[in-house]
Amino acid sequence: MTTTELVETPAPAIEVTSATAVEPEKDRHVCIICSKGTLDMAYPGLIMANAARMSGIKATLFFTFWGLDIITEKTVDELHVPTVGNPSMHIPTMVGGLPGMESMATRMMKKQMEDLDIPDVRELVEILHDSGAEIYACRMAMDMFKRTEDDLVDQVDEVITAMDFYDKAAGSEVIFI
Template identity: 40%
Template sequence: MTQLKTEEKGEQTSRLLVILSKGTMDMVYPALMIANTGATMGKEVHMFFTFWGLDAINKRKVDSLKVAPVGNPGMPMPNILGMIPGMTAMATRMMKGRMAKAKQPSVHELFKMAKDLGVKLHACSTTMEVMNTPRETLIDEVDDVVGAATMLSLGEGGQIIFI
């Protein structure tokens, strides 16, 4: 595999840190798309998963992330209807269908792509404790478990995106 890192050649590598704090499909997709695109452009890319962002790298949840119609005024329906049982599943199905039509890979496929592109995935240690999510519940693609100081140093001097 071609290594993306330009450091070895002594060139300056630009960095990108994407912090994901939400676990709904409409938040996870853009985070991964931005990270993967950054990697194709030669950036050194890190993703940090905190709070509900941890759901995105949870083995049991990564393939069943949802879109919430409640509290989302962008949905093409009166917001109150989002509370009806089954509405979340329906909105999720709709979104998945639309994404497939635009030839977008699944979230898990995007993670595999990210790894292939050299993106580093970091889980937040505090969130893992608070949400009772031990390392073995996370997908294999995760590189390590870190804290805020490590995360900030990974993003130092680069672009930081918080979702």
């Protein structure tokens, strides 16, 4: 019979960090998932990401499903405002479905944006890239829509999976649009 000597191991030191010592914007990170490809759903994500960067907050954008249109070379300048199934248009759905309604609404919105000196979607994506925001496309959506990296605008950093996104988003605030 052998005797076992009990060795006391020291308890691991616990590091205590104080949340109050952190500066307001320091270490903040916001991740925005853009899943819609209409003009009115493209702007909110891009503007929110830009405002974050302007405030010194790290920003990551993940474009998935219809949101891929925002960073696709062929569609980035062709995003539309939906006039059907959009109660905020305040016009009857049947009227909204008439030929030309959607392009008219799109023209009107683009004109209003221009009057307010808000950049178009392409320029906003360029601004975000220059600001250091990270821009990612969703691998599954790319496969689904049969797009390759060559189809995307130059500002896209990488095509990543949803699991990769979670790795990049660890500890951040996530906004889904």
